[in-house]
Amino acid sequence: MTALLQVQGLTRLFGGLVAVNKVDFEVPQGSILGIIGPNGAGKSTLFNLIGGALPPSEGRIVFAGKDITGWRPYRVAREGIARTFQTTALFEELPVYINLAIGRRMRTRSGFWDVLLRTPRMRREREETTAKVLEVLEFTGLGKYANEPAGSIPQEAQKRLAIAVALMGEPRLMLLDEPTGGVGMGETDEIIDLIGRVRDRGITVCVIEHKMRMMMSLADRMVVLNFGVKIAEGEPRQVCEDPAVIEAYLGECIA
Numbered sequence: 057m058t059a060l061l062q063v064q065g066l067t068r069l070f071g072g073l074v075a076v077n078k079v080d081f082e083v084p085q086g087s088i089l090g091i092i093g094p095n096g097a098g099k100s101t102l103f104n105l106i107g108g109a110l111p112p113s114e115g116r117i118v119f120a121g122k123d124i125t126g127w128r129p130y131r132v133a134r135e136g137i138a139r140t141f142q143t144t145a146l147f148e149e150l151p152v153y154i155n156l157a158i159g160r161r162m163r164t165r166s167g168f169w170d171v172l173l174r175t176p177r178m179r180r181e182r183e184e185t186t187a188k189v190l191e192v193l194e195f196t197g198l199g200k201y202a203n204e205p206a207g208s209i210p211q212e213a214q215k216r217l218a219i220a221v222a223l224m225g226e227p228r229l230m231l232l233d234e235p236t237g238g239v240g241m242g243e244t245d246e247i248i249d250l251i252g253r254v255r256d257r258g259i260t261v262c263v264i265e266h267k268m269r270m271m272m273s274l275a276d277r278m279v280v281l282n283f284g285v286k287i288a289e290g291e292p293r294q295v296c297e298d299p300a301v302i303e304a305y306l307g308e309c310i311a
């Protein structure tokens with residue numbers, strides 16, 4: 057399998073703090089990479105670097121063979137990388153289906169005149185967006201909430217909605233920052249199932265999670281960060297039993 061994403065020597069300083077320190081890894085097309093590590097290890101910063109929210113201090117990010125280092129977020133998104141945030145970023149007062157339609161914006165080009173003059177492009181894009189909203193509602197099991205304000209649906213469904221919004225842009229790579237964060241242990245099954253089905257659609261996934269048990273069943277490979285440094289990498293079972301990981305993070309391999 058060829059790597060869809062390659063991260064090489066990626067480094068980010070905040071003043072004197074090295075939040076991400078010479079990190080290297082590759083993510084094969086169609087796989088799930090799990091990223092774990094203690095609080096403050098640099099996991100979210102890593103996503104901010106890949107997604108273009110922050111420029112790296114050093115290093116390179118190569119996506120589908122193209123050097124995207126330092127690209128702005130909208131350009132990274134157009135190239136096919138979608139992300140969700142640790143704290144869910146939805147338009148809470150707006151209905152679920154509108155949140156989804158907004159998630160389509162980087163795939164549409166209609167501007168003010170298109171809307172005013174109801175051009176064929178605007179009509180075509182509106183039809184495409186409607187069809188995609190219906191398809192994604194079905195795929196994510198959120199159909200019953202379509203007309204509810206996003207902020208009023210259960211927390212677990214809001215987490216699925218964040219993934220659904222990311223799907224609207226038809227990405228090739230999804231970066232999921234704690235997709236089950238804030239959701240009780242007993243309520244994560246649908247989210248885990250959804251992430252697996254996203255991968256089955258051919259979308260490559262990088263997922264940050266604290267729930268080790270979930271990673272064991274979901275991830276093809278794992279990367280472990282501690283103080284910005286990659287301290288382990290490999291198959292989940294191998295990483296879970298790695299003494300350095302147990303010392304830094306796990307205490308013991310519970311999964």
Ligand SMILES: Nc1ncnc2c1ncn2[C@@H]1O[C@H](COP(=O)(O)OP(=O)(O)OP(=O)(O)O)[C@@H](O)[C@H]1O
Pocket residue numbers: 070073075093094095096097098099100101102142
């Ligand atoms: N914009 C910023 N400015 C200054 N320091 C930052 C900034 N973003 C992150 N940091 C610092 O970088 C380090 C890594 O933070 P990051 O949020 O990436 O950790 P994390 O692994 O996602 O942690 P958590 O598991 O708590 O979400 C922390 O020490 C944090 O305080």
Ligand SMILES: [Mg+2]
Pocket residue numbers: 099100101142
């Ligand atoms: Mg984080």
